[in-house]
Amino acid sequence: MTQTSAVALSIRQLVKAYVRGKLVLNGITLDIAPDGITAIIGPSGTGKSTLIRCINRLVEPTSGEIIFEGRNLVTLGRGELRAARRQIGMVFQEYNLVERLSVMENVLSGRLGYVPPFKAWLRRFPQTDINEAYALLDTVGLAAQAHARADALSGGQRQRVGIARALMQSPKLLLADEPTSSLDPKTSVEIMTLMRDLSRQRGIPAIVNIHNVALAQRFATRIVGLSGGAVVFDGVPGALTDAHLKQIYGGESWLDGDSG
Amino acid sequence: MATAADRSFPPRLGWPARLAWLAFAIYFAYALSHLQVTPARVMAGLEFGYKFLVKLFPPDFQRWELLLKGLKESLEIAVLASVLGLLISLPVSLLAARNLMPAWVTWPARFLMVVCRSFHPVIIAILFVKAVGFGALAGILALTVASLGFLGKLFTEAIEEISLKQVEAVRATGAPFMSVIAYGVVPQVFSRFIGFASYELDSNLRNSTMVGIVGAGGIGGTLFAAFQRFDYDFVCAIILSIIALIIAGEILTNAVKKVFRA
Numbered sequence: 199m200t201q202t203s204a205v206a207l208s209i210r211q212l213v214k215a216y217v218r219g220k221l222v223l224n225g226i227t228l229d230i231a232p233d234g235i236t237a238i239i240g241p242s243g244t245g246k247s248t249l250i251r252c253i254n255r256l257v258e259p260t261s262g263e264i265i266f267e268g269r270n271l272v273t274l275g276r277g278e279l280r281a282a283r284r285q286i287g288m289v290f291q292e293y294n295l296v297e298r299l300s301v302m303e304n305v306l307s308g309r310l311g312y313v314p315p316f317k318a319w320l321r322r323f324p325q326t327d328i329n330e331a332y333a334l335l336d337t338v339g340l341a342a343q344a345h346a347r348a349d350a351l352s353g354g355q356r357q358r359v360g361i362a363r364a365l366m367q368s369p370k371l372l373l374a375d376e377p378t379s380s381l382d383p384k385t386s387v388e389i390m391t392l393m394r395d396l397s398r399q400r401g402i403p404a405i406v407n408i409h410n411v412a413l414a415q416r417f418a419t420r421i422v423g424l425s426g427g428a429v430v431f432d433g434v435p436g437a438l439t440d441a442h443l444k445q446i447y448g449g450e451s452w453l454d455g456d457s458g
Numbered sequence: 459m460a461t462a463a464d465r466s467f468p469p470r471l472g473w474p475a476r477l478a479w480l481a482f483a484i485y486f487a488y489a490l491s492h493l494q495v496t497p498a499r500v501m502a503g504l505e506f507g508y509k510f511l512v513k514l515f516p517p518d519f520q521r522w523e524l525l526l527k528g529l530k531e532s533l534e535i536a537v538l539a540s541v542l543g544l545l546i547s548l549p550v551s552l553l554a555a556r557n558l559m560p561a562w563v564t565w566p567a568r569f570l571m572v573v574c575r576s577f578h579p580v581i582i583a584i585l586f587v588k589a590v591g592f593g594a595l596a597g598i599l600a601l602t603v604a605s606l607g608f609l610g611k612l613f614t615e616a617i618e619e620i621s622l623k624q625v626e627a628v629r630a631t632g633a634p635f636m637s638v639i640a641y642g643v644v645p646q647v648f649s650r651f652i653g654f655a656s657y658e659l660d661s662n663l664r665n666s667t668m669v670g671i672v673g674a675g676g677i678g679g680t681l682f683a684a685f686q687r688f689d690y691d692f693v694c695a696i697i698l699s700i701i702a703l704i705i706a707g708e709i710l711t712n713a714v715k716k717v718f719r720a
Contacts, residue, residue, distance in 0.1 A: 219716070224584070225510055254630055256626055258628060261487075279632075280633070280634060281632065282632070283629075283630060283631065284631060284632030285630030285632075286630075286632075287631075288627070288630040288631075289547040290623065290627060292623060294623040294624055294626060294627035294628070295624070296623075296624045296627070296628065296641060296642060296645050296646070296649070297624065297645075297646070298646060298649075299523070299641065299645045303641070307631060307633070307641045308631050309631075310631050310633030310634075310637040310638075310641060311632030311633055311634075315634050315637045315640065318633075318636075318637045318640055318641065319637075319640045328610050360627075363627075363631070363709075367631055367632070374561065385493035397632065433672075449492040
């Protein structure tokens, strides 16, 4: 497989089985372009979350290859894996902020892969990191809350901190696992707008799990439909039809719009 | 259909419960008679106790220098043992946490803590007096071991209750292990650790007044010697001082908690 500069991440025949013989991911092959948002849609339990967690190996893949920055992430040792992880930012469904740390500490924890542990214990981050953290808080509109504890924030604010933490890593790839599922519709749009704008400005490709099809179509540059652990649709948002949705989610009554 | 009898309240005791109560009453009576606790014996004991109380008062503070020296030593033993026990139990409890470590690491750590918790501090103190000789060192070591046993267990349980989502997020940044601990684990358990540690200091203060009885330093030795010489007025002075020390310790640990929770 030749590595072209037009691919930021290349997934080859990725298989994951939590229980032997029960495949959650059934040979996924995907190339992610170096810009834009790839939305992964599909029913619950179809392996969207597993797929995204296999990329930074919060979940260990069973077999297959994930090529990132010219290296196969699947076979990396512990030290190399940490070096790769710091280039991959991640945003979580339930924000996963460290609740009892301040907003600033949470944002700066994005630098933990770069800062030696003893300095991290003493909270002695380089001044450039501190400046960058404040700049990011300005960008997400939370500079005033820099020293508030994370558990004092609302859901939307927490997710903004989550995005700032991920970007603090200076990542070359952004992963987001259902970033809007715990938020109300208005905040969801705001968070997706923020992710799209920042990913554009900084030229960071993003892979976003999302179960809201309308949001996916509105913000993504590419949609990948997953069903039964396999890719059943891959194309631009405009190409996604009701027939595809029926194939991805099964059934059709929910498409009529009278389901409440 | 419920008959009138079924609908009585409260429900009547079943025969297994009645049998259990009866068995307990029989055992209680048996134990009393076996140990020859008769009314006559109780009356004799009360008379004895009255004479003892009379001898206790008034307390005699003339040998206050000896008293102060003993109290100072007890306090030092308690503080040193608490700090040492705390420092050792931090890494051990981390190793024993089943949500962070594999089984082959947690088992030895858990075994160590169980062994430390198996014996009363006085028994451990006797062992250390034999091992390192009379004096405060034996007391410090004994209470350190006891602290490790209890703090280790409490810390481990606190660590096992943390949210792994927060830990996962820190791991995802590529942070090395010690940084994951500092940012993902410690913030979640810190305030509980402070509470446990101050509780342990309180309990060590109490125990440090006792290990002296077996020769491991502190006010306990003075107390025991006074008892043996029938210096009951001095005994009374020592007991009152110990109460004062424990109250002072209570005030101190509450202050520590307040400072760290603010």
